[in-house]
Amino acid sequence: MVFIKEEAEDLKIEETFSLKHEETEEPIGLMPLKEESQELNEKEGKDLFEKHQDFITEEKSFSCSQTKKTSTRKRAQKTETRTSTCPQCGKSFNHHQNLKVHMRVHTGEKPYTCQQCGKSFTQSNSLKAHMRIHTGRKPLTCHECGKSFTEKGSLKAHMRIHTGESSFTCHQCGKSFTQKGSLKDHMRIHTGEKPYTCQQCGKSFNKMRNLTVHMRIHTGEKPFTCQQCGKSFTQEGHLKGHMRIHTGAKDFTCQHCGKSITIGNLTVHMRIHTGEKPYNCQECGKSFTQKESLKVHMRIHTGEKPFTCEQCGKSFRCKANFNFHMRIH
The missing domain is CATH 3.30.160.60 (Classic Zinc Finger)
Structure with a gap:
């Protein structure tokens, strides 16, 4: 009786153990599947990331390549524009249109004509500025002294008088x-x-x-x-x-000698005080304060006598001597 009871208990324990073991084995069998699924997900994510990185790299490479090509093309175009050279004087221009306008200097072509006085110009802007002579219009005014000008370039140059540039x-x-x-x-x-x-x-x-x-x-x-x-x-x-x-x-008064001078002659007059003689003879080295004085002087070297008396045929180098001679007749 005792033996049968013990055997029955052993069977009960074994059965209990077997059931618990089966319950434990079921989750153990699922673990490798979860790990495998996780590994596949990680691998797929890694592959997608690497493909994305490759796409970005290719895109950057393409972008850099395109930028480089564009830059090279622009430089080539810039070089091409600078090759517009005048065949007569060798002067170069950034644009072919500028060369076309420049060629009128050599050909003498002046397609823009003033309807009031008949004067012709090579550029339309020059005609436009010229028309202000007839109209008296000076739309550009200096804010420092109130002087007015017909052209922007003239005002810009004038402003340097005030700035000292x-x-x-x-x-x-x-x-x-x-x-x-x-x-x-x-x-x-x-x-x-x-x-x-x-x-x-x-x-x-x-x-x-x-x-x-x-x-x-x-x-x-x-x-x-x-x-x-x-x-x-x-x-x-x-x-x-x-x-x-x-x-x-009234004329301007010279601060050195008190002489009254017109504004046009003031610069030339001041050379008397400063000693400046900017006009030099290339033949003998003599210098002059006025361009006209150099011009008259050059006739000594060339022998030119442009002023001729129509009554007696005598010729003179300067107009003053010719005028004095004409008083004889």
């Missing part, structure tokens, strides 16, 4: 200028260069504006007209001098 200096004589063009014109005094030639009489000039004024001798053009009396002049300076008759404006 003189950024362009001659390396030969040390004279400074407010405009680059003024220095360029000044340098021709030292070099003797006269690139602007009259096609009618062959006379040459170191400044384009001097040739322009000279041409009025041949054309008879007098574009500067007094609005009060109707008298016309070839140069604006002559009109300004004439206007003093109507306005009664």
Whole structure:
């Protein structure tokens, strides 16, 4: 009886153990599946991340490549624009249109004509500025002194008088200028260069504006007209001098000697006190305070005598001597 009871208890314990073991084995069997699923998820995430990184890298590489190509293309275009060179004088331009306008200097083409006086221009802006001579319009005013101008460039250059800016200096004589063009014109005094030639009489000039004024001798053009009396002049300076008759404006007084000088002659007059002689003869080295004095002096070397008496045929180097001679007749 005792033996049967013990065997029954052993079977009960074994059965109980077997049931507990089975309950424990079921979760143990699921663990590897969970781990495997987690590993697959992690692997897929890693693959997606790596693919994303590769895409970003490729995109950046493509972007950098495109930027580099664009930059190279822009540089090439910039280089191409700078190759617009004048075949006659070698001057280069950033744009072909600028070269096209420049070529009119050599061809003499002036497609823009003033309907009032017949004067022609190479550029439309030049005609527009010219028209202000007839209308008297000066829309640009200096806020420092109230002086008015027809062109923006003229006002800009004028403002340097107030600021004291003189950024362009001659390396030969040390004279400074407010405009680059003024220095360029000044340098021709030292070099003797006269690139602007009259096609009618062959006379040459170191400044384009001097040739322009000279041409009025041949054309008879007098574009500067007094609005009060109707008298016309070839140069604006002559009109300004004439206007003093109507306005009664007084001349400037020299602080050194007290002499009254017109504003146009004040700069030249001051050279008497400063001793400045910017006009040098390339033949003998003699210097002069005025350009006209150098011009007359050069006739000694060239033998030119442009003033001829029509009554007796005698010729003279300077107009003053010719005028004095004419009193004889």
